[in-house]
Structure formats: C-alpha cells, structure tokens
Amino acid sequence: MNTVNLKQLAKELNVSVSTVSRALRDSWEISTPTKQRVFELAKKMNFQPNPYASSLRKHRSRTIAVVIPEVANNFFALAIKGIETIAREKGYHVLIYLTNEDAGEEMSVATSLQSGRVDGVILSLSGHTTDIRHLVELQQRNIPLVFFDRVCDSIGAPRVVTNDYESGFVATEHLIRAGCRRIAHLAISMELSISHKRMKGYTDGLRRYDQPFDDGMVVHCEDSDEENYKKIRALLSSPDRPDGIFASVEKLAVQVYHVCRELGLDIPRDVKVIGFSNLVTASLLNPALTTISQPAYDMGKEAATILFRRLEKKYILPPEDSVILPAKLEVRSSTI
Amino acid sequence: MNTVNLKQLAKELNVSVSTVSRALRDSWEISTPTKQRVFELAKKMNFQPNPYASSLRKHRSRTIAVVIPEVANNFFALAIKGIETIAREKGYHVLIYLTNEDAGEEMSVATSLQSGRVDGVILSLSGHTTDIRHLVELQQRNIPLVFFDRVCDSIGAPRVVTNDYESGFVATEHLIRAGCRRIAHLAISMELSISHKRMKGYTDGLRRYDQPFDDGMVVHCEDSDEENYKKIRALLSSPDRPDGIFASVEKLAVQVYHVCRELGLDIPRDVKVIGFSNLVTASLLNPALTTISQPAYDMGKEAATILFRRLEKKYILPPEDSVILPAKLEVRSSTI
DNA sequence: GGGCCCGACTACAACGTTTTCGTAAAAAGA
DNA sequence: TCTTTTTACGAAAACGTTGTAGTCGGGCCC
Known part of the structure; x- marks a missing residue:
C-alpha cells in the first residue's frame, strides 16, 4: 500500500x-x-x-464505467478501445462491466454504480432489458449516462448509433438486387430498438421492391448458440428455404456459414448471405462475407466524447445529443 | 451525486x-x-x-487493474471476460488499461497505479517493454502483480501462460510432417519471453527433424501492419520462398492469407500455414486455418484466481505460483 | 504613523466510512 | 447483595485530500 x-x-x-x-x-x-x-x-x-481521498473530498472520481453485454466480439472490443483512448486523453479511468446479455446483471451493475463510484456511464443494453428503472435512477442521481449501439428509446439520454434502419433496408435491397426472392432475416432480441430498426429496414426493403413478407422467414434468435444453430438449420433444411439471408448480428452470420457447410449448401449459389459484422477476416472467409460494418472504434470515441462534454461543462446541455454514424456495406462474394 | x-x-x-x-x-x-x-x-x-470513503478508511479498493497491449483481439477479449467473471464473483471491480504495445504507456499506467487505486494488477506486457522498474515498484508497494501470456521472466511474480515452447515445436513438427522443407517463422518482438519460447520451439523442431535452420526464414515483425505486410510479401515473393509458415500471432497469419491471395499463391498447395490464433472463424476461412489456440478465457480466470488468492489470504504465499495451460493444435485445411 | 492591502503561507474543518475505545444497563455469578 | 461479565450501543479519531478562513509580516498610501 x-x-x-x-x-x-x-x-x-x-x-x-x-x-x-x-x-x-x-x-x-x-x-x-x-x-x-x-x-x-x-x-x-x-x-x-491517494485517489480515494481526493475523490471523497471532491465528489469526483475521474472514473467512468462501461457496461456492455459482451466483449469477445470485435464490435464491443473496438468500442472499448475508442472509449479508453478518449478517457486516457482526459485523464479518466475506465471500469468495465460485462452483463452477459443478462438484464439482472445489468441491473445489479447499474445499482452498484449509484454509489458514486463513477462520474458517468457508457452503456449498451443487454438483450433482455425491459425494466429500465435502474438506469433512470442513475440519471436521477446525476450520473450522466450515454448509450451506444443498443440504446434505450424510452429514456432521455445521449446516444451513439449507426443508421440501423437504413442499413437494414440497404442489406435487403442488396440481396433483392442480387436476385434473391426469399429473404430470411435472423433477428435478435426484439426488446432492443436496434433490432426493430433493422427489422423495419428489412420489411420496408421488401415492400419497396414488391416482395412478399413471410413471417416464417423471420427467425428470432436467442442467446443460446445451440438453439440458434437448430433454428437456422431448420430454416435452411426446409423445402422452401430462403435464397438470401440477412443476419442482424455477426455470430448469426457465422452460424449460417456453419450450417451451410453442414447441409452442403453453396454460398452464394444456393443462398446469399449478408450480415452485420466487424470481422477482420470477413474477406478471407469461404466465401468472403458481405457485411454491414459499424464504425465501432469511432462510436466508442464519440460516446466517450459526449460523456466527457457532460462531465466537464458547467452549463446545462440539451438532454439529448445523439450521433448517428453511418455503417458501411462491404460487398463480397457471399452475395454475388 | x-x-x-x-x-x-x-x-x-x-x-x-x-x-x-x-x-x-x-x-x-x-x-x-x-x-x-x-x-x-x-x-x-x-x-x-460511498466506496471512496470506505476505500480510504480500509486501504482497500476492491478494484483490480487489467493492463493489456490491445483489446480488439479475441485472445485478450476472452481473457478480460475470464477476469471479469472471477472479479464479479469476488465482488471486485475491474479497471482496464490499454497500452497499445507502447512501453511508455505501460510505464505511465503502472506508475499511476502506485497510488493505491487498485489492490492488484493483472498484466500482459507490451511488445517493447525492456525496462521493468515500474513493475518492480508496484511490487515494492505491495500491490500484487500477476502476469498472463506475455510474462516477464526477470521478476518474481505469478504467471499464467501456455506451453509456448511445446506449441512452437508442435507447430513446426506439424508442418514438417505435412511435407514442408522450408519453414518460415513470423516472430514478434523478441523482447517478449513468449516469442523466445515459440522461436526456440521452432528451431528445436527443425533440428529434431534434421531440417536446416535458415535465418532468412525468420521474419521479425513489428507493430505496423503495413511494414509487416511488406515483409511477408517480400518473403513470399522471393524465389526461394518458404513452403510452410508458422505465424506466432493471429494477425500475422491473417496477413499471410492476404499476401497469398494477392500473389496468387495457393494455400496449402504452395504454402502451408499455421498460426497462433483464437479466431472463431478459423474453420470458415478459405482455406480453414490450422491454429494453435490458447485457452484465453481460462487463462483470464486463472490469473484472476491467483490474484485474489494473494489478495485474500493473510498468510504468506510462495512468490511464484505459475500455471501453464496447454494450447491446442487444431488441424485444418491450411496445412493438409 | 495608522490604516490598508498583498503575497505567502497555516490551521482546521470538511468528505463518508470504519474502528477503537468507552460505557450504561442488563444478566450472570459469588 | 455486590461484583463481574455480557450485550448493545455511542463518541470520536482515524484515512489523505482539498477548500475556507484565517494569520502575519512587510510594503504602500495619505
């Protein structure tokens, strides 16, 4: 000591x-x-x-918390890197909490953060968060909160997101133009607003090109990789299987590859695949995966920047300042 | 507040x-x-x-620091997850610091941690750390330090590593048995003991199978991806290019794939590739990459467990308690 | 020369806990 | 009945900083 x-x-x-x-x-x-x-x-x-003496006296910890569902995922890892970069510049320390997609864990983390341990919080919702009282409480205790990616619409807080609706639309459009006529959408927790937006982009994309919407083509995936695998396998084994798949998150796209391999389906001949993903190896996959990639690092930086603006300015800031960064469609062989 | x-x-x-x-x-x-x-x-x-009041009074922060070179990398991301899991169980908080492979940043982080902000530190060295006074200083201030993966031999601290020497040997052996006669090794910073061990495994592997050692076949890679790309490209463009490559870290293996694609070299026909890697998509690459994969999550858990053992026991523990977890060879098409 | 200001400090009370040392009353022992 | 122990609590001093409110000697002005 x-x-x-x-x-x-x-x-x-x-x-x-x-x-x-x-x-x-x-x-x-x-x-x-x-x-x-x-x-x-x-x-x-x-x-x-001694930072603790100082924090106690000044009511200021120069520490922020980052609460995310998982870290073994390029998107969140890059976001952390962005956040840490800005935090370091500002002389702040970064506490990290993984919720493992569990609303209960998220709640207990948020509750413990009410202690004043941190000056601010950057959070991406777990896939099962419905009750947001714990987040409201944080705000009530004057601990600034900034969302990124998996934001919460029913709470007035700044947010950093990508253009999920447009991306969903563009992904669908891309598949349609590539000739797909039965496009499946692999969705995640419909509790999340990004899921809705991506889904809406999907349905609107279908409508725009006069494609019928078939709700059998929407697969709601869960946390369990095994379950998801089964669902995707079922989808691709059925007689009227899709000829295009839009995966709303990386791991689902990866699963599609595995299933196709097992079923002997050829990508892109039998089925074309596009997915949200930040895989560095997307272009090296067999076949190279067409992705919608989010600017994860910049999103992290942006979220941190917004948070510090709130922490450092004395004057009142508007309750919202949202930033929407564009995701990027990278066309590769899986949809050609 | x-x-x-x-x-x-x-x-x-x-x-x-x-x-x-x-x-x-x-x-x-x-x-x-x-x-x-x-x-x-x-x-x-x-x-x-108020945790700060409590920490001040008790000289105990219930917080640990994790200091790593980078996070956008499956290995470190998984390790963090392991550490966070154990820390949460024990009611500890986790501060994260990224050194970006910079010895200076590592030093400044370690120095700031001398303030007593954390009860213990889990660290993986930057690729350029030679001066370790900042780490010694931590120990002198009675802040337990546990290394993982990129450990420091010249300091008496517990460590969690994989069997790097054996893995290097096995990788080389595997390539030789696959028929390679000119095996290149893509090494990283020779400041790191893991690099030495992997390299030693490589040279001993060659010797064991009566293969000549050619130091033109050892490429010392740096931080700059562009530089590495050039070096690898040069290696593979040369008339007496290798027919087997052993990459000591994931990103180098990925670069080899890119270079081969550009040069029109066929893996595994023209050159076989094996690399240390925790890529979830290794099996989906074109061709699937043979890997040596480290149990990153378990290493993180183990490192945290050792650290907490030190933090919680009153009685003196032996200065060293090292854990060596086995890495696993996963043979795939890139070496067949 | 008395009042005033000013530069360069010091004393002390916070901040919110934990812990050490008491101590009154109740219970137990003699 | 009188001492001793136990039970259940309270007062106050830490922990190391920081902010507020002095203090004190000297130079300046009128």
Whole structure:
C-alpha cells in the first residue's frame, strides 16, 4: 500500500500540508521557490496522491464505467478501445462491466454504480432489458449516462448509433438486387430498438421492391448458440428455404456459414448471405462475407466524447445529443 | 451525486452512525431488531455506501487493474471476460488499461497505479517493454502483480501462460510432417519471453527433424501492419520462398492469407500455414486455418484466481505460483 | 504613523466510512 | 447483595485530500 502522503512531504519540507497540496496543484498562492522544492521532493519520493481521498473530498472520481453485454466480439472490443483512448486523453479511468446479455446483471451493475463510484456511464443494453428503472435512477442521481449501439428509446439520454434502419433496408435491397426472392432475416432480441430498426429496414426493403413478407422467414434468435444453430438449420433444411439471408448480428452470420457447410449448401449459389459484422477476416472467409460494418472504434470515441462534454461543462446541455454514424456495406462474394 | 449516507440513516433511526455502519455489516454487536430497522431503512432509501470513503478508511479498493497491449483481439477479449467473471464473483471491480504495445504507456499506467487505486494488477506486457522498474515498484508497494501470456521472466511474480515452447515445436513438427522443407517463422518482438519460447520451439523442431535452420526464414515483425505486410510479401515473393509458415500471432497469419491471395499463391498447395490464433472463424476461412489456440478465457480466470488468492489470504504465499495451460493444435485445411 | 492591502503561507474543518475505545444497563455469578 | 461479565450501543479519531478562513509580516498610501 502506498504510504508516502502529503503529511510526510510537508514535514520533510517544514511547510504545512495545505502548502504542499496547493504547490502540487500549481496554485498561484504558492511562491515559485516553494513550488520547486515541493515538486522536487514529490518526485524524489515518488509521491502519488491517494485517489480515494481526493475523490471523497471532491465528489469526483475521474472514473467512468462501461457496461456492455459482451466483449469477445470485435464490435464491443473496438468500442472499448475508442472509449479508453478518449478517457486516457482526459485523464479518466475506465471500469468495465460485462452483463452477459443478462438484464439482472445489468441491473445489479447499474445499482452498484449509484454509489458514486463513477462520474458517468457508457452503456449498451443487454438483450433482455425491459425494466429500465435502474438506469433512470442513475440519471436521477446525476450520473450522466450515454448509450451506444443498443440504446434505450424510452429514456432521455445521449446516444451513439449507426443508421440501423437504413442499413437494414440497404442489406435487403442488396440481396433483392442480387436476385434473391426469399429473404430470411435472423433477428435478435426484439426488446432492443436496434433490432426493430433493422427489422423495419428489412420489411420496408421488401415492400419497396414488391416482395412478399413471410413471417416464417423471420427467425428470432436467442442467446443460446445451440438453439440458434437448430433454428437456422431448420430454416435452411426446409423445402422452401430462403435464397438470401440477412443476419442482424455477426455470430448469426457465422452460424449460417456453419450450417451451410453442414447441409452442403453453396454460398452464394444456393443462398446469399449478408450480415452485420466487424470481422477482420470477413474477406478471407469461404466465401468472403458481405457485411454491414459499424464504425465501432469511432462510436466508442464519440460516446466517450459526449460523456466527457457532460462531465466537464458547467452549463446545462440539451438532454439529448445523439450521433448517428453511418455503417458501411462491404460487398463480397457471399452475395454475388 | 449520491447523497444518502450513514449520518442520514442514523438521524432518521435515532441511533449513532457507528451503529448503522455496524448493522449494515451485520456485526454481532448489534441486536437483531436494530439490524432489521437499519436494513429496512437502508433499502427504502436505496442507500449505497460511498466506496471512496470506505476505500480510504480500509486501504482497500476492491478494484483490480487489467493492463493489456490491445483489446480488439479475441485472445485478450476472452481473457478480460475470464477476469471479469472471477472479479464479479469476488465482488471486485475491474479497471482496464490499454497500452497499445507502447512501453511508455505501460510505464505511465503502472506508475499511476502506485497510488493505491487498485489492490492488484493483472498484466500482459507490451511488445517493447525492456525496462521493468515500474513493475518492480508496484511490487515494492505491495500491490500484487500477476502476469498472463506475455510474462516477464526477470521478476518474481505469478504467471499464467501456455506451453509456448511445446506449441512452437508442435507447430513446426506439424508442418514438417505435412511435407514442408522450408519453414518460415513470423516472430514478434523478441523482447517478449513468449516469442523466445515459440522461436526456440521452432528451431528445436527443425533440428529434431534434421531440417536446416535458415535465418532468412525468420521474419521479425513489428507493430505496423503495413511494414509487416511488406515483409511477408517480400518473403513470399522471393524465389526461394518458404513452403510452410508458422505465424506466432493471429494477425500475422491473417496477413499471410492476404499476401497469398494477392500473389496468387495457393494455400496449402504452395504454402502451408499455421498460426497462433483464437479466431472463431478459423474453420470458415478459405482455406480453414490450422491454429494453435490458447485457452484465453481460462487463462483470464486463472490469473484472476491467483490474484485474489494473494489478495485474500493473510498468510504468506510462495512468490511464484505459475500455471501453464496447454494450447491446442487444431488441424485444418491450411496445412493438409 | 495608522490604516490598508498583498503575497505567502497555516490551521482546521470538511468528505463518508470504519474502528477503537468507552460505557450504561442488563444478566450472570459469588 | 455486590461484583463481574455480557450485550448493545455511542463518541470520536482515524484515512489523505482539498477548500475556507484565517494569520502575519512587510510594503504602500495619505
């Protein structure tokens, strides 16, 4: 445990604790020679101020929390990197919490964050969050909250998202133009607003091109990879199987590849595949996967930037400042 | 900011602050009815103890730091997940710091951690760390340090690694048995002990099978993806190009795929490829990539477990307790 | 020379917990 | 009945910083 503190420096230098404290914060109340002496000794003794004492006194922890459903996923990993980059620049520390897509865990994390442990929170909802009281409470306690990607519409907080509706539309359109006439959509938790938007993009895309909507073509996937595998397998085994698949998240696209391999279906001949994904290996897959890729790193940076704007400005900011970054369609062999 | 505190609870209940504090910690010194009353009010007022006050008083933050070179990488992402899982179980919080493979950033992080902000540190070295004074200093301040994967041999600290030497040997052996006669090794920073071990496995593998060692076949890669690309391209463009490649990290294996595609080289016919990797899509690549995969999640869990053992036991533990988890060779088409 | 300001400090009270040391009353022991 | 122990609590001092409110000597002005 750290043991060199202000008192020791003060004693050594024959000045008061307050003088040392102020000298270190480069206050104008302290003469230059004194500051010099303090700086030197602090450096020599490798003094590191106790952050907990400081936080307690200042009601400010210079720490933020990042709450995400999972991390073993390029999207969230890159977002973390973006957040950490900005946080480091600003001299903030980053606590990380994984909810594992569990609303209960998310709630308990959020509740524990009410303690004032962090100055602000960046969050991406779990797939099963319906009750958002824990998030409202955070706001009520004046702890700024910024959403990214999996945002919550029913709460007034800044958010950073991609153009999910348009992306869903574009993905569907792309498949239709590639000749698909039975397009399936692999959706995730319909609790999430991004799911709705992607789905709406899908249905509107179908409508726009006068394609019939068949709700047998919408597969609602869950957390369990095994279950999803079965559902996708069932979908692709059926006599009227789709000739195009739009996967709303990366892991589902990957599963489609596995299923096709097992069933001996050829991508893209038998079925074309497009998916939301940030896989670095998308272009190396067999066949290369057409993706809608989100600017994860920039989203993280943006979310952090917005949060710090709130933390640092004294004047009131509008309750919302949303940022919508465009996702990018990268056409590859899986849809050609 | 949180504003309900012990004093308020105490006033409301007409007891002293100490009583409330003790009641909440379920002390035997407090009568059951009093505890009941305290618990109820605390719940009703949604009391969350101020962690900073507590940490200051107890010299214990219930927080650990995870310091890693990067996060947008399945290995480290999974390790984080393992660490976070154990930390959550133990009621600890996890701070994350990315060094971006920069020794300077690693040093500044480690130095700032001397403040007592965390109770312990789990670290994987940056690729350029040579000076380890900042880590020694941490230990001297009694902040337990546990290494994982990229460990530091010259410092007495517990470590969690895979059998890198054996893996290097096995990878090389596998290529030789597959018929390769000119095997290249794509190495990373030779500052790292894992690099040495993997390399030693490689050279010993060659020797064991009476293959000549050609140091033109060892490519020392850096951080810059462009530079690496050029080096790999040069390697594969040369007239006496290798017929087998052993990549010591995932991103290099991926680069090999890109280069081969560009040069029109067929994997595995022209060149066979094996690499350390935790890619979930390894089996879906074109061709499927033979990997040495490390049990990243378990390594994270193990590292955290060791750290908490140190944090929680009162009695002295041996300075070292290393864990070596086996990596796994997964043979796929890229070496067949 | 008395009042005033000013530069450069110091003293002390916070911040919200935990913990040490008491102590009154009740229970137990003699 | 009187001491001793136990039970259940309270007062106050930490923990290391920071902010507020002085203090004190000296220079300046009139």
